[in-house]
Amino acid sequence: ALYGGGQPTTWTEVLSQExxxxxxxxxxxx
Structure with missing residues (x-):
């Protein structure tokens, strides 16, 4: 997932998936 136009990170991917x-x-x- 992209936040604020930044690069995706593992924790944001996991957080959004859960x-x-x-x-x-x-x-x-x-």
Whole structure:
């Protein structure tokens, strides 16, 4: 994921992936 036009970093990639996985789980449970 790109933030502020910078280079992607491992922690932002992992953080965003886990965030969207969590959102997807919440959507499926509704």
């Amino acid at each position: 965030y969207y996985d969590d959102v997807a789980e919440k959507l499926k449970s509704n």
